[in-house]
Amino acid sequence: MDIISAYREVGTYRGAAQICATTHKTVRRVVERAEAGGDARRPAPRARNFESVAELVAKRVDTSKGRISAKRLDFGPAPVPSKRYTIWVHTWSEIIRNAMHRHKFVQDSLNYTTSHDLGVEHLRERHNEYLPDALKVELPDGDPSSDVGPS
Numbered sequence: 001m002d003i004i005s006a007y008r009e010v011g012t013y014r015g016a017a018q019i020c021a022t023t024h025k026t027v028r029r030v031v032e033r034a035e036a037g038g039d040a041r042r043p044a045p046r047a048r049n050f051e052s053v054a055e056l057v058a059k060r061v062d063t064s065k066g067r068i069s070a071k072r073l074d075f076g077p078a079p080v081p082s083k084r085y086t087i088w089v090h091t092w093s094e095i096i097r098n099a100m101h102r103h104k105f106v107q108d109s110l111n112y113t114t115s116h117d118l119g120v121e122h123l124r125e126r127h128n129e130y131l132p133d134a135l136k137v138e139l140p141d142g143d144p145s146s147d148v149g150p151s
Helices: 003-010 013-020 024-035 051-063 092-110 116-130
Strands: 076-081 086-089
Touching: 003 013, 003 024, 013 024
Parallel strands: none
Antiparallel strands: 076 086
């Protein structure tokens, strides 16, 4: 079902977003664009600044046998094909978003929840001697301890 039909059927941005597996913000943008007389479909993808050098990069990857530095590649979400390798160059926001998604998936799969306090407690147990003084807890006899919370 397309976004416009889902919105007309349900009547809310969030409901249509759930049906179409997207965000309510995307539904709002598409609906507003359609109501303004524009095309409801996504705009045509823009040309990427690295497409002109994709063959050159693929050739350099082949000649260097895969030992090319990522510093020499332009950023963008498109792959650079090679005979032996497929290289993806991502922006930091994409890397962080993907890592957060994987973390949430693992957390949901293991039914595991954590908090700031549990993290600090773990650091005190395992790595107390490396922690800054603000995170260390002192026992009355002067020995650092991980079993006692902050006073």
